Amino acid sequence: MRRRFSTLSSPSRLRGCDAVGKADLKIPRESNPAGAYVQGLLPFVWGLREYGFTPTAQEIEQALSSVRDITDVEDVLYTAQSALCHNKEQADAFETLFCQKFLGYKQEYIGAETPKRPTMSDEALESLKKNAERIRQDLSRAEADEVDADVLKAEWEAAQEKADQAKVAVEQAKHAIQTAIANTIRSSDRKFLEVLQQGLSGIQNEEERTQIRNAVEMAIAQANGAALEELKVQMLNKALDARRRKDNRMYRTYALLSAEMQKISYLLKKLSAALEKTEEFEQLEGEVKRAKEEWKPLRAAAERAWKAYDLALEREKMRRSAKAELKSIEGRIRSAMQEKERYEAYRSSLIRGDPSVNHREMFIGGHNAVQREDAVESLLNSDIAMLTADEIQTISLYIRTNARKFQQTLRKNMAAHQRKRLDIKKTVEKSMRTDGDIARLYYRKPRASKARIILLADISGSCRASASLTLHFMGLMGQVFPGGCHPFVFVNHLVPVGQFFRDDNVETAVQAINASVPSRGIYSNYGTPLHQLVTEHRGLISKDTTVILLGDCRNNLYDTAQNQMRWMCEHAHQVSVLVPEEQAKWGTGDSIVPVYQAAGAEAVCVQTAQQLIEFLLSKSITHD
Numbered sequence: 001m002r003r004r005f006s007t008l009s010s011p012s013r014l015r016g017c018d019a020v021g022k023a024d025l026k027i028p029r030e031s032n033p034a035g036a037y038v039q040g041l042l043p044f045v046w047g048l049r050e051y052g053f054t055p056t057a058q059e060i061e062q063a064l065s066s067v068r069d070i071t072d073v074e075d076v077l078y079t080a081q082s083a084l085c086h087n088k089e090q091a092d093a094f095e096t097l098f099c100q101k102f103l104g105y106k107q108e109y110i111g112a113e114t115p116k117r118p119t120m121s122d123e124a125l126e127s128l129k130k131n132a133e134r135i136r137q138d139l140s141r142a143e144a145d146e147v148d149a150d151v152l153k154a155e156w157e158a159a160q161e162k163a164d165q166a167k168v169a170v171e172q173a174k175h176a177i178q179t180a181i182a183n184t185i186r187s188s189d190r191k192f193l194e195v196l197q198q199g200l201s202g203i204q205n206e207e208e209r210t211q212i213r214n215a216v217e218m219a220i221a222q223a224n225g226a227a228l229e230e231l232k233v234q235m236l237n238k239a240l241d242a243r244r245r246k247d248n249r250m251y252r253t254y255a256l257l258s259a260e261m262q263k264i265s266y267l268l269k270k271l272s273a274a275l276e277k278t279e280e281f282e283q284l285e286g287e288v289k290r291a292k293e294e295w296k297p298l299r300a301a302a303e304r305a306w307k308a309y310d311l312a313l314e315r316e317k318m319r320r321s322a323k324a325e326l327k328s329i330e331g332r333i334r335s336a337m338q339e340k341e342r343y344e345a346y347r348s349s350l351i352r353g354d355p356s357v358n359h360r361e362m363f364i365g366g367h368n369a370v371q372r373e374d375a376v377e378s379l380l381n382s383d384i385a386m387l388t389a390d391e392i393q394t395i396s397l398y399i400r401t402n403a404r405k406f407q408q409t410l411r412k413n414m415a416a417h418q419r420k421r422l423d424i425k426k427t428v429e430k431s432m433r434t435d436g437d438i439a440r441l442y443y444r445k446p447r448a449s450k451a452r453i454i455l456l457a458d459i460s461g462s463c464r465a466s467a468s469l470t471l472h473f474m475g476l477m478g479q480v481f482p483g484g485c486h487p488f489v490f491v492n493h494l495v496p497v498g499q500f501f502r503d504d505n506v507e508t509a510v511q512a513i514n515a516s517v518p519s520r521g522i523y524s525n526y527g528t529p530l531h532q533l534v535t536e537h538r539g540l541i542s543k544d545t546t547v548i549l550l551g552d553c554r555n556n557l558y559d560t561a562q563n564q565m566r567w568m569c570e571h572a573h574q575v576s577v578l579v580p581e582e583q584a585k586w587g588t589g590d591s592i593v594p595v596y597q598a599a600g601a602e603a604v605c606v607q608t609a610q611q612l613i614e615f616l617l618s619k620s621i622t623h624d
Contacts, residue, residue: 040101044098045060046060048097051097063080066079125337125340128333139319142319142322159298159305160302162298163298166298176287196264202252212235216264228268229265320388321389324391328390376394381608383608430442451544452486452544454547455487455488457470458490458526458552463552464519470548472510474487475487475501486498487501489517490526491517494529497513524555534564541572542572542573543571545572547572551578552580553591554589555592557590565596570600576601576604576615577603579606586603
C-alpha cells in the first residue's frame with residue numbers, strides 16, 4: 001500500500017535513502033502534515049540549485065504536473081527524481097535532501113577520510129605524457145597531408161557518371177543487334193504468324209491468350225531463342241494435360257501452338273546465322289566492341305576515384321579516433337596529477353601541524369555538476385556516420401546510464417495516450433442512491449495495452465552505427481511494451497535477433513549480432529526482408545503494432561516490395577522509416593524512400609543520436 005503524507009505516522013525507510021556517503025539515516029516517529037509539505041515543495045525544488053542541480057522552469061513544471069497524487073510520498077519522490085536528476089549522484093542526493101526536508105531524516109557522520117596514495121606511478125604517468133605527445137605529432141602530420149573528402153567524392157561521382165554513360169552505350173549497341181534480328185524475322189514470311197494467331201484464337205481465356213501472344217512477341221523482339229523453347233515446352237505440357245482430361249479441342253490447340261513455336265525458333269536461329277555473315281552485323285559487333293573498350297577504362301577510373309574517397313573517409317575516422325584517444329589520455333593525466341597533488345598536500349599538512357577537518361553534510365556538485373557533459377552533448381548532435389567506435393561506445397554508455405529515465409518517459413507517454421471511457425451504466429446505478437443526482441462519474445477499466453514494436457535494422461556498412469545504437473536503445477526499452485519488442489536485422493535477408501537479448505547484457509547482445517550476421521561484400525536488398533516479414537511473421541502485425549524500419553533505403557535496384565509495405569501500413573498501427581541520410585538525397589540514385597512514402601509509411605531523417613532517441617521516445621509509442 002502506498003503511503004500518503006496525510007496519514008503518515010511511523011514511516012519506514014524509503015528505498016535509496018541510505019545511499020549517500022556513510023550516513024546512517026534515522027527515521028523520526030512524528031508525522032508531517034500534508035499542508036506544510038505542499039507549501040514547501042516548490043521552494044525546495046528551487047533550492048536544489050545550491051547543491052549543483054540546474055533545473056529549468058519547464059523541467060520543474062513538468063515534474064510537478066506529472067505527479068498524480070501530491071500527497072503520495074513515493075509518487076512525488078520518484079516522479080520528480082526522474083524529471084530533475086540526470087545521473088546517479090544527483091538521484092542519490094535528491095533522495096537524501098527530500099527525506100531530510102519532508103520526512104525529518106537525520107544523519108550521523110564519520111570523520112574525513114585520509115587521501116589514498118596515487119594509483120598511478122611516476123613512470124606510468126610519464127609514459128602517458130609521451131604517448132599523448134606522440135599522438136599530437138601524428139595528428140599534426142595527418143592534418144598537413146589532409147585531402148578534402150568532398151573534392152574526392154565529386155571526382156568519384158563524375159567518373160562514375162561517365163562510366164554509366166559508357167555502359168549505356170554498350171547496352172544500346174547490343175540492343176541494336178537484337179533489333180536487327182527482330183526486323184529480319186518480321187520482314188520474312190509471316191505465314192507462321194498467321195498460323196500462330198489462328199492457334200491462339202482457340203484459347204477461350206482472354207488473359208492466357210494475351211499472355212502467350214506478348215511472350216512470343218517479346219521473344220521475337222529480343223531475338224531470344226531460349227524463351228521460345230521454354231514457351232514450346234509449356235504448350236506441349238498443356239497439350240498433354242488436355243489429353244489426360246480428354247479435351248481433344250484444347251489438345252489440338254496447344255499442340256498446334258507448340259509446333260508453330262518450334263518453327264519460329266528454328267527460323268530465328270536460321271535468320272540469326274544468316275545475319276551474322278552480313279556486313280551490317282559485323283559493323284554492329286564492332287560498335288559493341290568499341291563501346292566495351294571505352295567503358296572498361298572509365299569503370300577503372302571510377303573504381304580508383306572511389307578507393308581514394310574511401311581512403312580519405314578512413315583517414316578522417318582515424319583522426320577522430322586519435323583525437324578521442326588523446327582526450328582520454330589527457331583526462332587520465334589530469335586525474336593522476338590532481339590525485340598526486342591532493343596526496344602531496346595532505347603529506348605537507350601532516351608535517352606542518354594538525355590537519356584541518358572540513359565536514360560536509362553531503363556531496364555538493366557545485367556549478368560543475370551539469371546535467372550532461374559537453375562532450376556527450378556534442379556527440380549526440382554529431383552525424384552518426386562520422387563517429388568512431390569509441391564515440392559510439394560513449395553514446396551507448398549514455399543510453400545505459402539514462403535507461404531508467406527513458407523507461408519512465410515511455411511509460412508516461414503510453415499512459416497519457418490511453419483513452420478513458422465513461423461507464424454510463426454504473427454511473428446511473430450509483431446515482432440512484434442519491435435520488436438521481438450524479439455525485440461521481442465512473443469509468444470503465446482501461447483496456448490492457450498490447451502495444452508491440454517490430455524493429456527492422458539495416459546493418460550494412462552505411463547503417464551499422466545507427467543500427468547498433470537503435471538495437472541498444474530498444475534492447476533496454478523492450479520491457480516497457482506489453483506486446484514486447486521484436487528486433488530483426490538484415491542486409492539482403494531477414495534475421496530475427498530477439499534471442500540475443502534474453503540475457504540482461506544488452507551491449508554483449510549488440511556485439512554478438514554484429515559479429516554473427518554477415519554484411520561485408522553484400523549489397524543491401526530491402527524487398528526480400530520485407531517480403532519475409534509479411535509472409536513468415538504476419539501474426540506479429542496488427543493495429544497494436546508499430547513497425548520501425550531503420551536504413552538508408554539504398555536498394556541497389558532490387559525489388560522494392562512496395563505492395564508488402566502498403567499492406568503493413570494498412571494493417572499496422574504505424575510504419576516509420578528512419579533514414580540516416582539527409583533529406584535532399586532521398587529519391588536520388590537507388591534511394592527508394594519516396595516509394596515507401598507513397599505506400600503510406602512515415603519517413604524521418606535521423607542523422608544524429610539525439611534525433612534517433614527523441615523519435616523512439618515520442619513517435620513510436622503513441623498507441624490509442
